Amino acid sequence: MKLKHSLFTRRQFLNGLLGGWLGALLASFLYPVIKFVFPPTREPDQVILPFADFRDMNTVSVKNFLWGTKPGILKKKNDGSYLAFVGVCTHLDCNVSYLEEQRKFFCACHDGWYDENGLNIGGPPPKPLRRLLVSIEGEDLIIKREGGERAEDQ
Amino acid sequence: MKTGIQSWLDERFGLSIITKFLKEKTVPQHKHSIWYYTGSAILLFFTIQIITGFMLVFYYKPTLEGANESVARIMTEVPLGWIIRSVHSWSASFMIAFVLIHLLSTWLAKSYRKPRELTWMSGVFLLVFSLLSGFTGYLLPWDDLSLSATKVGTDIPRSIPLAGVWVTKFLRGGEDVTGDTLTRFFGFHVSIIPVFIFILLGVHIYLIQKQGMSLPLSAELKKEKVKEIPFWPNFVYREMIVWLLLLGILFSLAIFFPPSLDKAADLMAPAPEGIRPEWYFLFLFQTLKILPAKILFLPGDTLAVLLILVAGIVFFFLPLIDNKPAERKGKIITITALVLIVYAVAMTVWSLL
Ligand code: HEM
Numbered sequence: 001m002k003l004k005h006s007l008f009t010r011r012q013f014l015n016g017l018l019g020g021w022l023g024a025l026l027a028s029f030l031y032p033v034i035k036f037v038f039p040p041t042r043e044p045d046q047v048i049l050p051f052a053d054f055r056d057m058n059t060v061s062v063k064n065f066l067w068g069t070k071p072g073i074l075k076k077k078n079d080g081s082y083l084a085f086v087g088v089c090t091h092l093d094c095n096v097s098y099l100e101e102q103r104k105f106f107c108a109c110h111d112g113w114y115d116e117n118g119l120n121i122g123g124p125p126p127k128p129l130r131r132l133l134v135s136i137e138g139e140d141l142i143i144k145r146e147g148g149e150r151a152e153d154q
Numbered sequence: 155m156k157t158g159i160q161s162w163l164d165e166r167f168g169l170s171i172i173t174k175f176l177k178e179k180t181v182p183q184h185k186h187s188i189w190y191y192t193g194s195a196i197l198l199f200f201t202i203q204i205i206t207g208f209m210l211v212f213y214y215k216p217t218l219e220g221a222n223e224s225v226a227r228i229m230t231e232v233p234l235g236w237i238i239r240s241v242h243s244w245s246a247s248f249m250i251a252f253v254l255i256h257l258l259s260t261w262l263a264k265s266y267r268k269p270r271e272l273t274w275m276s277g278v279f280l281l282v283f284s285l286l287s288g289f290t291g292y293l294l295p296w297d298d299l300s301l302s303a304t305k306v307g308t309d310i311p312r313s314i315p316l317a318g319v320w321v322t323k324f325l326r327g328g329e330d331v332t333g334d335t336l337t338r339f340f341g342f343h344v345s346i347i348p349v350f351i352f353i354l355l356g357v358h359i360y361l362i363q364k365q366g367m368s369l370p371l372s373a374e375l376k377k378e379k380v381k382e383i384p385f386w387p388n389f390v391y392r393e394m395i396v397w398l399l400l401l402g403i404l405f406s407l408a409i410f411f412p413p414s415l416d417k418a419a420d421l422m423a424p425a426p427e428g429i430r431p432e433w434y435f436l437f438l439f440q441t442l443k444i445l446p447a448k449i450l451f452l453p454g455d456t457l458a459v460l461l462i463l464v465a466g467i468v469f470f471f472l473p474l475i476d477n478k479p480a481e482r483k484g485k486i487i488t489i490t491a492l493v494l495i496v497y498a499v500a501m502t503v504w505s506l507l
C-alpha cells in the first residue's frame with residue numbers, strides 16, 4: 001500500500017537516523033565508563049580460621065576475625081557452641097563493639113543496641129546483626145554466609 | 155588612559171567589552187543591600203580553599219598507609235604546615251556558612267523570582283557541591299572520626315529506591331569503606347568537585363551579570379526608584395573592606411584553634427564514642443539518631459532519605475513553585491523557610507548537648 005502523504009519529511013527521517021546513531025554511540029562510550037567506576041567486590045563465601053585460636057575462648061568476651069573487608073565477631077555461648085556476626089551496624093554501617101559487663105553490642109554512631117544474640121533492642125537499628133554460620137571441621141573453624149544471601153541484598 | 159600594553163592586549167582579546175560593562179554596572183543601595191556581599195565572601199573563601207589546597211597536595215598522600223601520617227607530618231614537620239591546614243579547614247567552614255547565609259538571604263528576599271530562576275538552580279548545585287567538598291575533605295585525615303562519618307554518610311543513600319545501592323558503591327568504590335574509598339574521595343575532593351564548582355560558578359556569575367542585582371520585593375511592587383552606586387570602584391571597595399574583616403577573623407581562628415588529628419583509623423575497630431560529622435551535617439545526624447527503627451512500615455532512615463530527596467527536588471524548583479511571591483502562597487513559603495531554619499538550629503544545638 002502506498003501512503004498519500006509521507007508521515008515524516010526526508011529531513012526528519014535523516015535527523016532521526018543521525019540522532020539514533022549518535023545516541024547509540026554515546027551509550028557505547030558510557031558503558032565502559034560505568035563498568036570502570038564500579039570495581040568488583042564480592043564478600044567471601046567462607047573464611048577458614050585455625051580452631052586452636054578460639055578453642056579456649058571464654059563466654060564473656062568476643063573475638064574478632066576478618067570477614068572480607070568487614071569486621072567479623074565470634075562469640076562462644078554457654079553450651080560451648082559458637083555464634084558469628086558481621087560486626088557492622090544494620091542502621092548505617094558503623095562497626096559495633098561488644099560491652100562485656102552489659103552483654104550487649106553497642107553502636108556509638110547513633111546509640112544503637114543489640115543483645116548478646118545480635119537482636120536489635122534499642123536505638124535506630126532496624127534489623128538484628130547479620131549472622132554467619134559456624135562449623136568446626138577438625139582443626140578448622142569455618143565461617144560461611146547464611147543460605148546463599150549476598151551482601152548486596154542487605 | 156590606556157597604556158601601550160593595554161591597547162595591545164585589547165586589540166587581541168577585545169577586553170574592553172568587559173571593562174566597559176563593569177564600568178557601567180551598578181548595584182542598588184537599600185536597607186537589605188548587605189546581603190549582596192555574601193556571594194563575594196563565598197568567592198573569597200573558595201579562592202583560599204584553592205590556594206591552600208594546592209599547597210596541601212604537595213605533602214598529602216591519599217593512601218591507607220600514608221594519609222594520616224602525611225597529615226601529621228604537615229602539622230608537625232612541614233614549615234608552617236599547621237597554619238596552612240588550619241586555614242584550609244576553617245575556610246571550608248566559613249565557605250559553607252556563607253553559602254548557607256547567601257542561600258537563606260536569597261530565599262527570604264525571594265530574589266529567585268522571575269527572571270532569576272536559573273541563578274537559584276545553579277546555586278542549588280553549588281550548595282550540593284560545596285557540601286560534598288566538605289564531606290569528602292573530612293575523610294582525608296583518615297582518623298577514627300572521619301572514618302565513621304564517612305561510613306554513615308556513604309551508607310545514607312543506600313535506602314534510595316533502585317539507584318541507592320549504586321550510589322553507595324560509587325561513592326565507596328566498592329561495597330565497603332576501604333583504602334579505595336580514601337583514594338576516590340581524594341579524587342573527588344581535589345579534582346572532580348572543584349571542576350564542577352568552577353563550571354557552575356561560571357553559569358551563576360554570568361547570569362548575575364546579565365540580569366543585574368535584584369531589588370527588594372517591596373520596592374519592585376511599588377515601582378520605587380532605588381538609589382544605585384557604581385559597581386566599580388564604589389561597590390568593589392566596600393567588598394574589599396568586608397574581605398579584610400573576614401580574613402582577619404579567619405586567620406585569628408586558624409592560628410588559635412588549629413584542627414585536631416587523631417590516630418590513624420582502623421577499618422576493623424568499633425566506632426569510637428562521640429563520633430560527630432562536621433557542624434553543617436549535625437542537624438541530619440541528630441535527626442537520624444532520634445528517628446525510631448521503624449515508622450509505619452518503613453525503616454526510620456529510609457523515611458529520612460526519601461524526605462530529604464523530595465525536599466531537595468522541591469527546593470531546586472522553588473522559584474517555579476513560589477511564583478506569586480507577594481500573595482498568600484509566597485508568605486506560606488517564607489514561613490516554611492523560617493520553620494526549617496528553627497528546626498535545623500534546634501537539632502544542631504541538641505546534638506551538641
Ligand atoms: C559556591 C557557592 C556560591 C557562590 C560562590 C555564589 C556567588 C554569588 C555571587 C558573587 C552573587 C552576586 C552577589 C550576591 O548576591 O551576593 C550571587 C548571587 C545569587 N546567588 Fe549565589 N553563590 C553560591 C551559591 C548559591 C546558592 C547555594 C544559592 C541558592 C540556592 C545561590 C543563589 C543566588 C541568587 C538567587 C543570586 C541573585 C541574588 C540577586 O540578584 O539579588 N547562590 N551568588
Ligand code: FES
Nearest residue numbers: 089091092107112
Ligand atoms: S550506624 Fe549504628 S546506630 Fe546508626
